[in-house]
Amino acid sequence: MKQQQKKINDKRGIVFIKHLPHGFFEEQLKNYFEQFGKVTRLRLGRSRRTGGSKGYAFVEFEYPEVAEVAAETMDNYLMFKKVVKAAYIPPEKQLYNYFKTSLRRVKNKVSNFKYGWNGICFLYSICY
Helix, strand or coil: CHHHHHHHHHCCEEEEEECCCCCCCHHHHHHHHCCCCCEEEEEEEECCCCCCEEEEEEEEECCHHHHHHHHHHHCCEEECCEEEEEEEECHHHCCCCCCCCCEEEEECCCCCEEEEECCEEEHHHCCC
16 A cells, blocks of 8 residues: 555655745645646645744655646746745755655644644644
8 A cells, every 4th residue: 555655656746836925825825836736745844933034945746747837937926015936846856855844743832732744833732
């Protein structure tokens, strides 16, 4: 089963996006990039301490050709007074798991413990 899933994932194209404007989070990214094609996975870089966006993201598309077109279109794109940079990562150059996530216990500034998923803080581990 895992080998079949790995074979399917080997043919996917990934786009690395940086200089994302503030307020452009997972839901907005998914909705925006679905105009190019089916988005299979998405990861927004977030701070482990605060849960705030770091301004970069990885978007995986079902087909590498779609990812290539999306990266080409979004490179040097002006969005909310920021120039967004995008780069296509072809399947043969995908050396890492760009979508690795884990559940972490995060202590915030007022010393309440929160549980974080990939650095996103949720009170009492409530995920939405």
